[in-house]
Amino acid sequence: MSASTDTHADHHPHITPLWVYFAVISTLLFLTVVTVAVAQVDLGEVMNLIVAMAVATVKASLVAFIFMHLLFDNKFYTYLLVASLVFLSVFITFCLFDTMRRHEVRPEVAKPIAVEADMYTELRAIAAEGHHAEHGDGEHADEDSHDGHGTEAGGAHAPAAAPASGDSAPAH
Amino acid sequence: MSASTNDTHGHHPRLAHHFFEMEQQHESAKLGMWLFLLTEILFFGGLFCFYGVYRALHPEMFIGASKMLDWRLGGLNTVVLLISSFTVAMSIRAIQQNKVKACAFHLTVTIVCAFVFLVVKYFEYTAKIEHGLLPGSAFSDTHFLAQHPEVKNPHIFFGIYFCMTGLHGFHVVCGIAYMAWLLYLTLKGRFDSQYYAPIEMGGLYWHLVDLIWIYLFPLLYLI
Numbered sequence: 001m002s003a004s005t006d007t008h009a010d011h012h013p014h015i016t017p018l019w020v021y022f023a024v025i026s027t028l029l030f031l032t033v034v035t036v037a038v039a040q041v042d043l044g045e046v047m048n049l050i051v052a053m054a055v056a057t058v059k060a061s062l063v064a065f066i067f068m069h070l071l072f073d074n075k076f077y078t079y080l081l082v083a084s085l086v087f088l089s090v091f092i093t094f095c096l097f098d099t100m101r102r103h104e105v106r107p108e109v110a111k112p113i114a115v116e117a118d119m120y121t122e123l124r125a126i127a128a129e130g131h132h133a134e135h136g137d138g139e140h141a142d143e144d145s146h147d148g149h150g151t152e153a154g155g156a157h158a159p160a161a162a163p164a165s166g167d168s169a170p171a172h
Numbered sequence: 173m174s175a176s177t178n179d180t181h182g183h184h185p186r187l188a189h190h191f192f193e194m195e196q197q198h199e200s201a202k203l204g205m206w207l208f209l210l211t212e213i214l215f216f217g218g219l220f221c222f223y224g225v226y227r228a229l230h231p232e233m234f235i236g237a238s239k240m241l242d243w244r245l246g247g248l249n250t251v252v253l254l255i256s257s258f259t260v261a262m263s264i265r266a267i268q269q270n271k272v273k274a275c276a277f278h279l280t281v282t283i284v285c286a287f288v289f290l291v292v293k294y295f296e297y298t299a300k301i302e303h304g305l306l307p308g309s310a311f312s313d314t315h316f317l318a319q320h321p322e323v324k325n326p327h328i329f330f331g332i333y334f335c336m337t338g339l340h341g342f343h344v345v346c347g348i349a350y351m352a353w354l355l356y357l358t359l360k361g362r363f364d365s366q367y368y369a370p371i372e373m374g375g376l377y378w379h380l381v382d383l384i385w386i387y388l389f390p391l392l393y394l395i
Contacts (some may be wrong), residue, residue, distance in 0.1 A: 013198075015268050036243065039394035047232060052390040059386050067261045068379045074199070077206050084210035088217040092224050097273040099225045104372050110354075116324045119309055120317070127318035 014072040022064045031059050186367040198369050202314070205373040209380050212248060212256070212343075216384050219336050223391060226328060236323030237330065238395040240305055240316060246393035249292050250385060257382040260375045270365040272273045272358060282378065286348045293341055295322035295387075306333035333392055344380050350374050357370075 043051065065071040070078045089098045176326035184194055191197040227234045304312035311327035318328075354374050357363065363371060 007191065013268055015265060018265075021258060021261055021265070025254065028254045028257075032247065032254065033313060035250075035390055036394065039243075039390065043225060052394060053387075056387050056390055060383050063257060063379050063383055063386070067257050068376055070344055073202070077202070080206055084213045088214060088220075091214075091217060091223045096228060099228055109191055115291050117309075119311070119327075120325070123312065123314050124317055124321075127314040127321075130318065 014069075016066065016072070018068070020066060024062050028059055028062055031055055033064075035059075184366050186362075193324040194366050197394070198372075201373055202376075205376050206276050209376060212380055216336075216339070218390075219332075219339065223332055223336070230325070230328070233323055233325055235395050236330055237326040237328075238392060239320070240300075240303075240326075241333070241393045243393040245292055245296055246389050249289050250389045252285050252289050252292070253382045254383050256282045257379050259285065260378045263374050264368065264375050267358070267363050267371055268365055268366040272361065275363070275368075275371070276355060276358045279351055279358060283348055283351050283355065286344055286351070289344055290341065290348075293337065294358070300334075305330050307334045318375075335388075336388055336392065340381070340384055343384075347374075347378050347381055350377070373382065 026123065038055065041050065042048070047049065064081065090122050187194055187197060191200065206334045211272075259278045259281040263282065266274035266278060300306065305316065306312065306327070307330045308327055311330060313326075316323075316326065324365065353375060354371055358371070
């Protein structure tokens, strides 16, 4: 097929040696074990997350550079990948800037999730009774479910005296 | 191969005419595929951002609700996907050496692994549904609430769980469809050591699916 005038119609791609592939898959499987093992050790929430993400990134790098061939290809593809990760980091980081600091700008009104979603009133009642009430109690008293919330303040971010004018109140 | 009447074609039948040579065609496809993969990264990135924000705001809810996920099934799925990544890389390596049968074999194993992944996911999902561990207002697992009264709003976690693994699972299904088509074409002799770009592009897609799961596993199952 190639004979004619072409100097190189055939391109000779880099064929990764077999042992490299075997080494990578072994390492990946080992790192999976590491991921699980390290999650059993309590290093504090932040450190656990950092370590887990670090191990995941090592695995991801192996897949990207060897299996996806980035190490042997034109560097431009690597730059592209890094660029997308940079943008992703900006996306998540800036969102978290806002999320973690917004309560410093103005006091947050306790949103339903911080208090707890309305639907749990009934569910927890059922749970408390230990499933005595088979479903279909009938008296789905909707009108009482908004004010008398035992505000156990599940989330640490709900400031106390917030005039929470029930945002989700369907009554009006 | 090509039913062209012009027999003086001095090039590979699969070289499209707007390309100078096979390598250029190949690299062109690769560039396009990588750009697509970047959009996929940002696509999932939105969900990861959602995860980040909600976990930062309600860490204890995540810890509590994630106890209902079985890390052994998640770990099994991780292993299965890693192996499928290996076999798809092997299939590309095979066709680079013109070994069509070996290529087809590895593609088949990849597809089988993908199906195993989906089957495990099926069992996970049905167990969740049975217990009522559902997203949003569909959440109805009073047993969980009785056992973990301190966990508030677990329906949020399961919303994230189903969204992320569901979207990922959908990508796996699309991957299976594409791989099956590749397998068919491989068996028909469409590819050789000069032309195998579709296989490599499918491989790149499949590796991305694996990459996403590599991050999903510790974030959802190993909190």
